[in-house]
Amino acid sequence: MTIYSLYIYDRHCQCVFYHDWQRVKKARPANEGVMLSHVTPSTEMTSPRNTLTMSSGIIIASSESVPPTPAIAPPVSSANLTSLPFDEEAKLVYGVILSLRNMTKKLSGREETFVNYRTSTYKLHHYETISGYKFVMFTDPNTATDTIRFVMRQIYTNPFIEFVVRNPLIDMDSRENGIDNDHFRTAVDKMVKNLAIYA
Template sequence: MTVHSLYIFDRHCNCVYYQDWHRTKPPKPAVEGGILPAVSRAVTPRAASSDGNTTSTFTSPRNTLNLSSGIVVAVNEEPQARNAIEPPAQPPSSTGLPFDEETKLVYGVILSLRNMVKKLTKRDEQFTNYRTSTYKMHLYETISGYKFVMLTDPRADSVRFILRQLYSGPFMDYVVRNPIVDMDSREHGIDNEYFRASVDRIIRGLSIFQ
């Protein structure tokens, strides 16, 4: 069993964060203007440089919040942990959808199944996961409207408690309580390497992670 990928959607239906681990094919970069900046280096559109080569438009974080001291720290250089967490962006494969189209499908599945559950049960029941022959999708939705979506091996048990842990732990510590992060912004993804490193550490520590 394994963990494939993690998406976080905000209250405006935008994908503000993406990270993957055991994905068989690298995601295609989104089209220019298709996603918010800093969602992930692997899916950020690559702009053509003056010599015709493509370069990533991902912007590195310049400010983070030190959890232990509560002091805002200016970061002048990219942390070394970045390369260990996320490999350099891959060239687009010949098959598959651009990442912005992929996120629309993922969000559409969540919305459709959630509405179907409410209509069929006639009660205020929550959609938490569903399974196919190739993957299992897990959902945790916060009161503020953020949706944490994880794709795992279809044999995996529910990881909703892990998604809740990501929200109550790293997300609250490095995003919500970070005075530099605008929580109602439609212009930027979660550009915080402390959050990304913490998520990576939690996921790699799971028993289903191989």
Template sequence: MTIHSLYIFDRHCTCVYYQDWHRTRRPKPAAEGGLLPAVSQDVSAKSATGSNPNSNRNTLTSNTGIVVAVNEQPTPNQLLQTTGPPLTSTGLAFDEEAKLVYGVILSLRNMVRKLSGKDDEQFLGYRTNTYKLHLFETASGYKLVMLTDPNITDNLRLVLRQIYLGPFLEYVTRNPLSTMDSKEFGIDNEYFRQSIHNMVSGLTGFN
């Protein structure tokens, strides 16, 4: 089971979280101002000194006031970068990629509803010859999107639902320091990121 990446979009169509695993072609960092801070250090716009201004990990709080890591231990993504195959670029900035992902979902969801003639008809995902997209949408408008190998037969929508009912509710919704529906920051919480990594890497057949 090869899982490539996970996106979370809020009800404003904004990408508020990103994480990847077995992805050898990563997009270029987002353009300055094109991505909310704290969505992902791997794809955030770099500062003039070449480092992410939101990546100070030797403090107890981030810019959002949420507790993050207190040492320089690498994140799961950084560990995979050093042990996996060398990463290349898709040539596309991440903010543009996120817009394309959301645009495809929105277009196909509208098409499914129009063809079925039912407003409650659900669009669950699609498959191409190179990847498979899985979608879970919450009642509050959050969309959890996972891209995987096209040969996966399991419906990972259930996994996305578990991510929402588990780590998302625990570390984001119920976190008194987290500002929900914010247009200023992404989901700046390393406990949330680590919990998702543990859950996904624990799936049967995860490579």
């Protein structure tokens, strides 16, 4: 079993954080002028303000059109790119969540919530906070739902509250910048990699 990726959406339907642990193919960069403008797979990157340094695939949320320069950049060929830019991929993930959540409420009543769904290749887990933030995690299809729901709740109650909500330098309603906080990214990465289900 393994964990593939984590998306965090704000109350304005914007993807404000993305981290992947098992991405094989490189996503195409987002279209110019959108909030999440850079996908960086498996290279060490730094933002223009030198606040981000990671050794796994990350999204750097930025409204700037100049991409950060990689320390060591592997050659990029069109064969390595997926068919969708990352901003479209993020919109599709949010659309799936919204559609399934609405369908669940209409079919089973207002008290039921959408928690997850499974395909033959992955399982999508959904956790929504009272403040409207949506945590979406992709895992192996055999992963237990309760375990991942607990993990997403722990990400929200520990590093998210500590490094994002209580941080006066982060604008929580920003539609231009995502969560650009190295401490939050490191805490999430460490929390997920220390899980027994992470392979």
